[in-house]
Amino acid sequence: MNRKNKLKIQVVTALALIVLVIVLLRQCASHQSSTTSMVPIGAQATEEVVNDNDATADFYSDGSDYDDEYSNYKKHRRNKYSKNKKNNGKRGKAKYDTEYASEEIIDEDGTDDYYEHQYYGDDSDEEDYDDEEYESDVAPKSYEIPAKMKGVPEQILKREGYVLSYNKETRIPNWVGWHLTASHADGTVKRPKGAFHEDTDVPRPRPTREDYKSQNWSRGHMCPAGDNKWDEDAMYDTFLFTNMCPQDRDLNNGVWNDIEMRCRSWARNYGDLYIVTGPILRNKPYRTMGPNKVVIPDAFYKVILCTSGKPKAIAFICDNVSGHKKMDEYVTTVDHVEEITGIDFFPMLDEATEKKVESESDLSLWKKR
Numbered sequence: 001m002n003r004k005n006k007l008k009i010q011v012v013t014a015l016a017l018i019v020l021v022i023v024l025l026r027q028c029a030s031h032q033s034s035t036t037s038m039v040p041i042g043a044q045a046t047e048e049v050v051n052d053n054d055a056t057a058d059f060y061s062d063g064s065d066y067d068d069e070y071s072n073y074k075k076h077r078r079n080k081y082s083k084n085k086k087n088n089g090k091r092g093k094a095k096y097d098t099e100y101a102s103e104e105i106i107d108e109d110g111t112d113d114y115y116e117h118q119y120y121g122d123d124s125d126e127e128d129y130d131d132e133e134y135e136s137d138v139a140p141k142s143y144e145i146p147a148k149m150k151g152v153p154e155q156i157l158k159r160e161g162y163v164l165s166y167n168k169e170t171r172i173p174n175w176v177g178w179h180l181t182a183s184h185a186d187g188t189v190k191r192p193k194g195a196f197h198e199d200t201d202v203p204r205p206r207p208t209r210e211d212y213k214s215q216n217w218s219r220g221h222m223c224p225a226g227d228n229k230w231d232e233d234a235m236y237d238t239f240l241f242t243n244m245c246p247q248d249r250d251l252n253n254g255v256w257n258d259i260e261m262r263c264r265s266w267a268r269n270y271g272d273l274y275i276v277t278g279p280i281l282r283n284k285p286y287r288t289m290g291p292n293k294v295v296i297p298d299a300f301y302k303v304i305l306c307t308s309g310k311p312k313a314i315a316f317i318c319d320n321v322s323g324h325k326k327m328d329e330y331v332t333t334v335d336h337v338e339e340i341t342g343i344d345f346f347p348m349l350d351e352a353t354e355k356k357v358e359s360e361s362d363l364s365l366w367k368k369r
Helices: 003-037 040-056 066-088 093-106 131-137 232-237 249-253 255-270 334-341 351-357
Strands: 155-158 163-167 172-181 217-221 244-248 272-280 299-306 312-319
Touching: 172 244, 172 255, 217 249, 244 249, 249 255, 255 272, 255 299, 255 312, 272 334, 299 334, 312 334
Parallel strands: none
Antiparallel strands: 155 163, 163 172, 172 272, 217 244, 272 299, 299 312
16 A cells, blocks of 8 residues: 555544544533433422422421422322323323423422312412302211301312311311211221321412421321321321311320220211311410411310211310310310301201200210220
8 A cells, every 4th residue: 555545544534533523522512411401490399399308407206307298299199190090081191291290390389289279270369169159069068067157268178088168367277077987987098108298279378397397386187197097098188287287296196186086986886977176266366386377276176966866966175285184074065166166067957956966065975985
């Protein structure tokens, strides 16, 4: 091979190497650009959640932190979406992948606002029930629904295992009602880890995990988790902050828990019960806690109706303080609770039966199992 041909080969080889280097450099630049422009949507949102957790160090009493809570919340909602999709077939997988999966990550407040808005849509559209909506959609359905309140804000929220009247001014429920059957008094569903979560069906400001950081008050369930072991969604819904009130820890773990367990025993014995429970607010200005000014109740009530056999009712009032007395010392009449709260319970009863049972306060009429 002559010198001229060798030189040509060397030049071609050099040019080929230069082209290869340029291609490799462009590929590296393209990869770097994609990782900086495409990843931040998910990564940035995740980082915000993690940083929020680091900043607040919000560890729950069960050992879980906000990462656990948010992860479980997304997982549960995704599972619930899949379950609903299977049942009604309205949303396809492509729409779920592009709409739901992205929204649950990038909401500015770190919450999943794809939560099913059954009654009021977005927060900006929130409004209280008018009389016609209330009567047609809520009131006629069951004994556990009180009459519409007068002069008190209420947003009616239907959950898997209960119905709730939420007060946007106090950030706690006016009442929570449910039908406890014998089959619902037991179950295999376990209390989920890190399940406490915001209720995006109610307007801001609303109760959040930030409001319940105080060591003085527990997140007191109104409809208890123990009454909802029959269904995963029902159990999970009891951990919405709209189902909570700031409750003295000793009360929550003491007599309040005793009354809840007694109700489950009665449900097994009689077949079913209708229960309504909620806070009692006595004197303004109300005590509040947290950045969203969640009102701290002065006491709690629980009214119970049994229609099996001869109808009967009983009520309990527990002050929101420490202490544990005998259960019969907390017994009162439904009439007395109505007088204090202004709520008309069990309006579906005929007048004579309502008048009779709501004046009773005899614990001995209720059998223990």
